[in-house]
Each structure stands twice: as structure tokens, then as C-alpha cells.
Amino acid sequence: MNVRGTFKPHLAIKFKSEDGNACTFSVDTTRIPKKYRQPDAYLITHAHSDHHGKSAMLSGRAVCSDKTAIALEIRHEHKYNGSTVGMGESIDVNGVTVTTYPTGHTVGSTAFYWKNEVGTRILVTGDVKDASRLPKCDILITEANYGDHADSACHFEDDITGFNKAMEMDSSIAFGAYAFGKAQRAVELIRDFGYDGDIEMEDKSLALTQRLLDNCGELVGLGESGGEAMCVVPPWDLGKLPRDIAKYVLTGRSDYYYPAINISDHLDATGLVKMVEDIDPEVAIIYHPNGDRPAKFAEHLNSIGIESISIDNIKNVLSNEFI
Numbered sequence: 001m002n003v004r005g006t007f008k009p010h011l012a013i014k015f016k017s018e019d020g021n022a023c024t025f026s027v028d029t030t031r032i033p034k035k036y037r038q039p040d041a042y043l044i045t046h047a048h049s050d051h052h053g054k055s056a057m058l059s060g061r062a063v064c065s066d067k068t069a070i071a072l073e074i075r076h077e078h079k080y081n082g083s084t085v086g087m088g089e090s091i092d093v094n095g096v097t098v099t100t101y102p103t104g105h106t107v108g109s110t111a112f113y114w115k116n117e118v119g120t121r122i123l124v125t126g127d128v129k130d131a132s133r134l135p136k137c138d139i140l141i142t143e144a145n146y147g148d149h150a151d152s153a154c155h156f157e158d159d160i161t162g163f164n165k166a167m168e169m170d171s172s173i174a175f176g177a178y179a180f181g182k183a184q185r186a187v188e189l190i191r192d193f194g195y196d197g198d199i200e201m202e203d204k205s206l207a208l209t210q211r212l213l214d215n216c217g218e219l220v221g222l223g224e225s226g227g228e229a230m231c232v233v234p235p236w237d238l239g240k241l242p243r244d245i246a247k248y249v250l251t252g253r254s255d256y257y258y259p260a261i262n263i264s265d266h267l268d269a270t271g272l273v274k275m276v277e278d279i280d281p282e283v284a285i286i287y288h289p290n291g292d293r294p295a296k297f298a299e300h301l302n303s304i305g306i307e308s309i310s311i312d313n314i315k316n317v318l319s320n321e322f323i
């Protein structure tokens with residue numbers, strides 16, 4: 001459904017709660033115009049813009065993790081109007097107990113889990129980097145950002161060694177990383193490798209990282225550390241930094257001017273398959289992103305004996321039934 005081109009659904013799930021009430025959960029969608037019936041909840045898996053939290057956060061029916069709410073408020077400069085839930089905790093939504101599980105994709109990114117009237121276990125993951133803490137379920141609703149098994153670009157490993165080497169080679173280094181998600185990962189890696197000095201960051205990255213990361217150490221604005229600098233800035237800001245700083249982009253892409261270090265926020269194709277195998281659902285529904293990767297991932301899962309359908313093919317199944 002697309003209401004005057006403004007409503008961007010990923011997915012709405014209708015089910016009966018354990019009390020027998022009809023419920024609808026919208027997942028990663030924009031708000032439905034007020035004159036239409038509202039879902040019981042707008043579940044927001046994380047604060048990346050292609051999951052539409054910018055719109056859903058304005059509804060009192062929004063549900064997300066406490067850290068996702070903070071990220072949305074900083075990113076969009078609006079008050080978050082919904083309910084929040086701690087990571088690994090549960091929230092009651094109109095009689096349905098919804099539990100969150102970390103997916104490791106961004107700070108605060110959560111999968112949502114609940115049961116319907118007959119005890120069917122439903123899990124919606126959003127984007128996933130680390131599936132190790134996700135529970136088993138009957139209906140898995142998940143992503144396929146890198147789900148095309150036949151595409152070599154969907155097979156990768158994080159280049160942690162390359163990141164460490166870059167840190168050892170120069171004392172003044174800048175890493176190009178998107179302000180939300182990648183920048184926090186960069187700071188975590190820098191600290192993991194034992195650097196405990198100041199890290200200079202661009203304003204938005206700094207605000208997000210200070211509020212979202214628990215042990216981020218000393219973070220300062222650009223040019224504020226004095227002397228040698230360890231910087232994390234959005235990739236397009238690298239060119240604004242002094243020439244004598246070594247510069248890298250944290251990305252899987254190869255079209256940047258600066259050398260790339262492959263640090264991803266996602267599972268690759270092999271990781272996605274392993275996730276589905278471990279969760280062991282009756283059926284996997286692939287709902288994200290746009291494009292043909294969900295269909296290709298569903299096809300691959302079917303080929304290895306895991307029943308699966310991508311969301312763009314659900315309407316075909318439904319319409320074929322009426323032919």
C-alpha cells in the first residue's frame with residue numbers, strides 16, 4: 001500500500017495476540033496518515049534512515065530501544081514520542097509481550113520477538129551484524145543487504161588487521177566513517193587496539209558517540225586535541241583535514257579517493273545463511289532492503305531446503321490465489 005506516495009512500508013504484520021485480540025505491528029515504516037487506522041506499534045529496529053525512524057519516532061505508538069531513541073533525537077532534532085525498551089528487556093504492547101535482542105548492527109539496534117495466539121514465535125531482526133544472541137523462532141523476518149550468494153561483493157570479512165596496521169603506521173590518522181553506526185564502530189576499534197588518547201570527531205559524530213557509547217574515552221572536536229591527531233569524520237570531510245594526516249575510509253566500497261579498510265556493519269551472504277540456519281525457523285520472510293537481493297536470498301534459502309519468501313513476492317502469491 002502506498003498512500004499518496006507518502007507512506008513507506010517495510011512490513012506490517014497482522015496477528016492475534018494470546019488474548020485473542022487482532023493486532024498489527026508495523027516494522028520500520030513511516031507513519032500512516034492519522035485518518036487511517038493506526039497499527040498497535042511502529043517497531044523501529046534502529047536509527048538508519050532507510051528504516052524510517054525519522055517519521056515513526058513522532059508517533060506515540062513507536063517502540064524502539066532506549067539507545068535508538070537517543071540516536072533518532074540527535075540525528076533528526078525532534079523529540080522521540082514513543083516507548084523505549086532496554087536491550088534484552090521486554091515491553092507490553094496492548095497485551096503482547098515484545099522482547100528485544102541485540103543485532104550488533106549499530107549501537108541500540110534490536111530484533112523484536114513475540115508470540116501470537118497459538119504460540120507461534122515471531123522474530124523481526126532489522127539489519128544484523130552479530131546474530132549470536134538471536135533466539136530460535138518459527139517465523140523469521142529478516143534482511144538481505146548482502147544476501148545475493150552469487151555476487152562476490154556479498155562475500156567479505158572485516159579487515160581488522162588492516163585497521164590495526166593503519167593505526168601502527170602513522171600517529172596522525174583520520175578514518176572516514178558515517179556519523180551514526182560506523183563512527184561508533186571506529187571508536188570502539190581504536191579503543192580495542194589500546195589507544196587511550198583524545199579522538200577528534202566532527203560535531204554530529206561526537207554528539208552521537210558521547211551519548212551512545214559507554215566507554216568511549218576522551219572525545220573532542222576537530223583540531224582540539226593539539227599535536228598528533230586520531231580523527232573520525234564522515235568520509236566527505238576527509239578532504240577538509242590537514243594534508244599530513246593519513247586518511248582511510250571504513251567501507252566495503254572501492255570508489256573512494258582514499259584507501260578503503262573493509263569494516264562492515266552487516267553480515268555477508270555466508271553469515272546471513274548461518275544466521276537463518278541457527279535460528280532454524282519454519283519459514284523465513286525477507287523484508288529488506290529494496291531491490292532484488294531479498295528475492296535472491298530467499299531463492300538461495302529455498303535451494304538449501306529452508307522455506308523462504310521475499311516480501312516483494314508475497315503479493316504475487318496472494319494475487320495468484322485470486323486468479
Ligand SMILES: [Zn+2]
Pocket residue numbers: 046048105127
Ligand atoms: Zn542499517
